[in-house]
Amino acid sequence: MRWFGFGFNAFGQICAQKEKSDEGEANTTEVKIISPTELSTTVDGSGCSFKTRKIQASWSRRVSLRGDGDRCVFLAGFKSFPSAESSGCTDAFISESHLTLAFQDRIETWNLQEEDKTPSWNMEISAQPESSVSLPAGVNLPLAPGGYITSKPPFYYHLSAQLKAKSLALGGGHAVLLTAAGDVYTWGLGSHGQLGHGGLASEEKPRVVEALCGMPMSSVASGGWHSACISDIFLTEGGDLYVWGWNESGQLGLPSRGLWRASQHKSSQQSGEKPEESGTSLDGEQQEEDKHEEVFISIQAFPALLDVSQSCEIQKVSCGSRHTAVVTNTGDLYTWGWGEYGQLGHQTLMSSDEPQRVEFFKDEQMRVIDVVCGTWNTFAAAIKKDDAYS
Amino acid sequence: MASLWSKISAVLPASEADFPLQFSDTVQQSVVEVLKWCRRQLYSGATSPGQAALNAQIVLDVSWEKLNMGTWRHVDKEWRRVYSYGCLFKVAALCHEDPLVERLLQAVRTCDLGLLMGAAIMDDILQVIVRILQSEIRRSGEEEHQRDRAEVKRIKTESPHIPEIKDECAVPRIKCPSLETFKTSFLIPLRPVILEGIIDHWPALNKHPWSVEYLRSVAGCRTVPVEVGSRYTDENWSQTLLTVDEFIDKYILKKDGGNVSGYLAQHQLFEQVPELKEDIRLPDYCCLGERDEDEVTVNAWFGPGGTVSPLHQDPQHNFLAQVVGSKYIRLYSPEDTDRLYPHQSQLLHNTSQVEVESPDFERFPEFAVAPYLECVLWPGDVLFIPVRHWHYVRSLELSFSVSFWWS
Numbered sequence: 001m002r003w004f005g006f007g008f009n010a011f012g013q014i015c016a017q018k019e020k021s022d023e024g025e026a027n028t029t030e031v032k033i034i035s036p037t038e039l040s041t042t043v044d045g046s047g048c049s050f051k052t053r054k055i056q057a058s059w060s061r062r063v064s065l066r067g068d069g070d071r072c073v074f075l076a077g078f079k080s081f082p083s084a085e086s087s088g089c090t091d092a093f094i095s096e097s098h099l100t101l102a103f104q105d106r107i108e109t110w111n112l113q114e115e116d117k118t119p120s121w122n123m124e125i126s127a128q129p130e131s132s133v134s135l136p137a138g139v140n141l142p143l144a145p146g147g148y149i150t151s152k153p154p155f156y157y158h159l160s161a162q163l164k165a166k167s168l169a170l171g172g173g174h175a176v177l178l179t180a181a182g183d184v185y186t187w188g189l190g191s192h193g194q195l196g197h198g199g200l201a202s203e204e205k206p207r208v209v210e211a212l213c214g215m216p217m218s219s220v221a222s223g224g225w226h227s228a229c230i231s232d233i234f235l236t237e238g239g240d241l242y243v244w245g246w247n248e249s250g251q252l253g254l255p256s257r258g259l260w261r262a263s264q265h266k267s268s269q270q271s272g273e274k275p276e277e278s279g280t281s282l283d284g285e286q287q288e289e290d291k292h293e294e295v296f297i298s299i300q301a302f303p304a305l306l307d308v309s310q311s312c313e314i315q316k317v318s319c320g321s322r323h324t325a326v327v328t329n330t331g332d333l334y335t336w337g338w339g340e341y342g343q344l345g346h347q348t349l350m351s352s353d354e355p356q357r358v359e360f361f362k363d364e365q366m367r368v369i370d371v372v373c374g375t376w377n378t379f380a381a382a383i384k385k386d387d388a389y390s
Numbered sequence: 391m392a393s394l395w396s397k398i399s400a401v402l403p404a405s406e407a408d409f410p411l412q413f414s415d416t417v418q419q420s421v422v423e424v425l426k427w428c429r430r431q432l433y434s435g436a437t438s439p440g441q442a443a444l445n446a447q448i449v450l451d452v453s454w455e456k457l458n459m460g461t462w463r464h465v466d467k468e469w470r471r472v473y474s475y476g477c478l479f480k481v482a483a484l485c486h487e488d489p490l491v492e493r494l495l496q497a498v499r500t501c502d503l504g505l506l507m508g509a510a511i512m513d514d515i516l517q518v519i520v521r522i523l524q525s526e527i528r529r530s531g532e533e534e535h536q537r538d539r540a541e542v543k544r545i546k547t548e549s550p551h552i553p554e555i556k557d558e559c560a561v562p563r564i565k566c567p568s569l570e571t572f573k574t575s576f577l578i579p580l581r582p583v584i585l586e587g588i589i590d591h592w593p594a595l596n597k598h599p600w601s602v603e604y605l606r607s608v609a610g611c612r613t614v615p616v617e618v619g620s621r622y623t624d625e626n627w628s629q630t631l632l633t634v635d636e637f638i639d640k641y642i643l644k645k646d647g648g649n650v651s652g653y654l655a656q657h658q659l660f661e662q663v664p665e666l667k668e669d670i671r672l673p674d675y676c677c678l679g680e681r682d683e684d685e686v687t688v689n690a691w692f693g694p695g696g697t698v699s700p701l702h703q704d705p706q707h708n709f710l711a712q713v714v715g716s717k718y719i720r721l722y723s724p725e726d727t728d729r730l731y732p733h734q735s736q737l738l739h740n741t742s743q744v745e746v747e748s749p750d751f752e753r754f755p756e757f758a759v760a761p762y763l764e765c766v767l768w769p770g771d772v773l774f775i776p777v778r779h780w781h782y783v784r785s786l787e788l789s790f791s792v793s794f795w796w797s
Contacts, residue, residue: 010424010445010448011420011423031444031448059420059452060418060420061420078419078420078423079419079420096418096420097418113415113418113419172455172459173459173460189459189460191460191461224455224459225458225459321455340451376451
C-alpha cells in the first residue's frame with residue numbers, strides 16, 4: 001500500500017523542500033502540489049521501511065501512524081520532530097495546535113506549539129470495553145472512553161453512553177457523530193446548514209439528523225462548514241453519499257453560484273472583451289445567471305443524496321476545509337470543491353462543483369483504497385491493481 | 391515624479407526589524423511563520439512578486455476561513471488583524487512593478503477588503519495606502535464622466551410620485567431650534583420631529599453638492615457592501631461587494647436592464663472614505679446624549695428610487711439627514727408595538743411583519759388602528775427618530791441620506 005498526497009505543501013507536509021534557498025522560504029512550485037505525489041517512505045533505525053497504516057493531517061502538518069512493529073508515529077510539516085516516545089501507539093489525531101496519541105493503556109494530548117516534556121492532557125484507559133466506544137480494538141480518536149477529545153482546554157468532553165458512539169468527525173465549528181445503530185448526530189455551529197437539521201441554528205448538544213433516520217449510515221465526515229455520510233452497504237442499496245452544509249466552493253458537489261460566476265469572468269477575459277465596455281454582454285451575463293437562478297445552491301440545510309458516479313458504491317469519504325473526496329468500490333478516487341491549492345488532484349488549481357475522478361490512479365493502474373483530507377490537501381492510499389488480492 | 395512603489399515604501403516601516411508582527415496565542419505559530427515569510431520577502435530585493443503574492447494569499451485564505459467561522463461578533467480580533475496583514479502584503483506584491491490601472495484597482499479593492507473585514511493595523515496603514523493608490527489612479531486619468539452626464543440627466547428628470555401627507559398625521563417641523571427647545575419639546579418626551587435648516591452649512595449641500603458624478607470621482611473605485619433584493623425580510627435578499635462605480639452602473643443607472651433592487655445601506659462609508667466625511671458635520675444636538683461624540687455611529691444610505699426599509703426599531707436615537715432626493719417615512723410609537731406584529735425570531739424581533747404600504751388586515755387586524763406620523767423628507771431636512779420608535783422608509787427617487795445613531 002502506497003500513500004500519495006496532493007494540495008497544500010507550504011510546510012513540506014506532503015514532500016519536503018528539496019532545496020532551501022538562502023532565506024529558507026518555500027519555493028513557489030512546491031507550495032501547491034497539483035498531481036498525486038508519493039509520500040517518501042520513512043526508514044527507521046534498523047533500516048526497515050515504515051508501513052503507514054493511517055494518516056491524519058491538519059493545516060500545516062501530517063501525522064503517519066506506522067502499521068507494524070513498533071507502532072510509531074511520524075510527523076511531517078511545520079516544526080516536526082520525529083517522535084520517539086510513541087512506540088505502542090494505536091491511534092493518532094492531529095489538529096493545528098495539538099497531537100493526540102492513543103496507546104493500550106492511556107491517551108495523551110501534546111501541545112505542538114511548545115516543546116513540553118509532558119502532555120497537556122492525558123487519561124488512563126482500562127482494557128475493558130465498558131465505554132461509549134463500541135469498537136473492539138479500543139478507542140477511535142477523537143472518541144475516547146465516555147466522551148471525546150478536542151484541541152482546546154478542557155480537551156475532554158463527555159458524551160452520553162446512551163448514544164453508543166462509534167465514530168466522530170470534528171469539523172471547523174461543528175461535530176458529526178455516528179452511533180452503533182447507524183444514526184447520525186450533529187452539534188456545534190449551524191450558521192451554514194452544516195448540522196443538517198433544516199435550519200441555521202446552532203446546537204449545544206448532540207441532536208439526531210432526522211432526515212436520515214431509518215437509513216443506517218456506515219461512516220461520517222466533516223469539513224470546515226460541510227458534512228457527509230455514507231449509507232451502510234450491508235443494508236439494501238447502500239453505498240450512497242449524503243452531503244449538507246455550505247456550498248460556496250462547490251464542496252457539496254451541487255451547482256455553486258460563486259464558481260459559475262468565476263468561470264464566466266474567466267471566459268470573458270479570455271475572449272478579450274471587458275464586461276464593462278459592451279452593455280449587451282453584461283445584459284447577457286445577468287440573463288444567463290437568472291436562468292440558472294433556481295439551480296444554484298449556496299446552503300444545503302438538509303442532507304442531499306449526491307450522485308458521484310453511476311452504479312458505484314461509495315466506500316470512504318473525507319472532507320477538507322472546503323473540499324470533499326470519496327473512494328468507490330471500483331477503486332476510484334473522486335474529488336470536488338475548492339481546488340486553489342491543488343487539493344483536488346486534477347493537475348489544475350481550479351475548483352469544481354462536480355465530482356471528478358482523479359485520473360492519476362487510473363493512469364498508473366492503481367486501485368485507491370483509502371482517502372484522508374487535511375485542511376487544504378488530500379492523501380490517498382493505493383495499491384497496484386494486480387496486487388489487489390495479495 | 392516618485393514611483394508608486396517608492397511612495398508606498400515611504401509609509402512602510404524602514405526595515406524588517408521595525409515591522410511588528412505580534413499576535414496572541416489564538417494565532418498559531420504556523421500562521422505567524424507564513425507572515426514572517428511575507429515580511430522577509432517585502433524587504434528582500436530578491437523575491438519575485440509572484441512568490442510574495444502567493445504567500446500573502448495563504449495568509450488571506452487562512453484568516454478568511456477564521457472570519458467566516460461562527461457569528462461576526464465572535465470572531466477573534468486577532469484573525470481580523472491577520473487578514474489585514476494579508477491585504478497589506480498582497481497590495482505590496484501588486485504594486486512592486488509599475489502596475490497598470492487594472493492592478494491598481496485590484497490593489498484598491500484589496501485595501502477595501504482589509505478595511506471592511508480586517509482590523510486596523512500599523513496606524514491604519516491600509517487607509518494611508520488606499521489614499522496613495524486613489525491619487526495614482528486619478529493621475530492616470532480614467533475619465534468616463536462625459537457619457538455619464540447624459541445618463542444622470544435622464545435620472546434627474548424622472549418625477550417621482552409624492553404621497554400626500556395628511557395634516558393630522560404629519561411629523562411636526564421646526565426650524566433651527568435651540569438645544570434647550572429640542573431637549574424639552576422632543577428629546578425628553580421622545581417625540582419625532584423634522585429639524586429644518588440645521589445642515590444647510592454642510593459642504594454636501596453647498597460647496598461640494600453631492601451627486602452621482604461627485605461620488606464617482608471621490609469613491610468610484612472603492613469596494614462597498616450592497617444589499618440586493620427588495621427588502622431584508624425577503625428570502626432572496628443578500629449582500630454582495632461591489633465598487634461604487636459598479637453599484638451605480640447596475641443599480642442606479644440600471645445599465646444591464648435588470649430589475650432587482652440594490653441599496654448601499656447601513657454602511658460606515660465615511661470611515662472608509664474620509665474625503666466624504668469632510669462634507670458632513672455631526673449635528674450639535676448629539677451633545678445632548680449621554681455618550682461621547684465619537685461613539686456616534688454614522689451610516690450612509692445611497693440608492694435608487696423604490697428602496698424600502700421595512701418597519702423596524704433601533705436601540706438608539708437617530709438623526710436621519712436627507713442630502714439628495716426624497717424619502718417617504720412613517721413612524722409608530724413603541725407604545726403601539728402590539729399592533730405592529732413583530733417577528734418572533736431572535737434575528738428579526740425588531741422588525742414588523744406588516745407591509746406598511748399594502749398591509750394584510752386579515753393577518754394583522756390591529757395594524758389598522760395603530761396611530762402613526764408620516765412625512766416626506768426633502769434635501770436639507772433632518773428627521774429625529776426617538777429610540778425604539780418604529781420607522782418605515784421608502785425612497786421616492788435617487789436618494790442619499792446620512793444617519794447618526796446616538797444615545
